[in-house]
Amino acid sequence: MKKPLILFVTLTCFVLISYTQTVMPLYADSIPNSKPAPDEEKTDTSHRGVPMISKVSIPTLTIYLPPKEKATGAAVVVIPGGGYRNVAIGHEGYDVAKRFNEMGVAAFVLKYRLPSDVTMVNKEIGPIQDAQRAIQIVREKAKEWEIDKNRVGIIGFSAGGHLASAAGTHFNHAYIDAGKKANLRPDFMILVYPVISFADSICHKGSRENLLGKDPSPEKKMEYSNELQVTKKTPPTYLVHAEDDSTVKVQNMLLFATALQKNKVPFDFYLYEKGGHGFGMNNSTSEVKWMDLVQEWMTKSGWIK
Structure with missing residues (x-):
């Protein structure tokens, strides 16, 4: 019985040493676009056993820095999904950050x-x-965190993929007071089973309703259909989806890929035959690990040096 106990302690120490993490408030002072309201945030466990945070009104950034001897200078903002109703902070957040480290x-x-x-x-x-x-924030603190501010990407899952793709297609419009010289464009994007379009025929209606309300105008549907916002300046993108996804139709990914191709934006993708929705980093129906493919793509594209 002693050996397993020693092994457990050793592994626990290894994890604590390997992942340096700090939680910081996203805004140092007042939160823009906010109303005075009680903090009702809570964390529950989904039917899959993953933590889901709801009613988030005070945003934070959890920082995972790789060991200095492994650091490449690249950085990525990780945006979990949850239909704009929850934040799937575990398997689409913390676990992903550790893999990037x-x-x-x-x-x-x-x-x-x-x-x-x-x-x-x-x-x-x-x-x-x-x-x-x-x-x-990541670019402002690039020197402190030993990051190349020209290699800052974004990854989003499901509705987090909609948010990530919005950041990558709406960057010319500053929704925050960032100053004229601030660069809000991600250098690259990774979108995993992403909500992309708010068109009636293929949208994830829950995400659209939670963001825009039950009866958004045609203009709002177009504004937040990110395949319609792609330009030649949209960041290079890697896409992941499963053909049998019945929650967020694969046409979302395909429409975005078509728009990227039309605008001659570099992209790559991996399409699983099966896997459904919300599998995080591990699609149990396949031996292919899409994060390994992302690592190859980032290296080939020069984001990892």
Whole structure:
């Protein structure tokens, strides 16, 4: 019995040493676009056994820095999904950050505000304000965290993929007071089973309703359909989806890929035959580890040096 106990302690110490993590508030002073309201944030466990945070009104950034001997200078903001109703902070957040640290990439898990008329003046812009602020912070503190401010990317899952792709297509519009010289454009994007389009035929209706309300105008649907916002300046992108995803239709990913191709933006993708939705880093139906493919893509593209 002693050997397993020693092994457990050793592994626990290794984890604590390997992942340096600090939680910081996203805004040092007042939170923009917010109303006075009680903090009702809570964490529950989903039917899959993963932690889900709801009613987020105070956003934070959890910092994961790789060991100095492994650091490559690359960084990524990690945006978990949850349908703009929850934040799947574990398997689409902290676990992903640890895997990036293994690559030598600094990772920053964003716990973003969830749309609410109770806590926000304009609920549709709250999440993208937080995404832009996260990018701003990483670049502002690049020297302190030993990051190359020209290799700062973003990864998003499901509705977090919608938020990440919004950050990558709406960056010319500053939703926060960032100053004229601030660069809010992610250098690259990784979108995993992402919500992309708010068109009636293929949208994830829960995400759209939570962000824009039950009956958004045609103009709002177009504004937040990110495949329609792609330009030649959209960041290079890696896409992951499963063909049998019945929650977020694979057409979301395909439409975005088509828009990237049309605008001659470099991209790559991996399409699983099966896996459904919400599998995080590990699709149990396949031996292919998409994060390994992302690492190859980042290295080939020069983001990991």
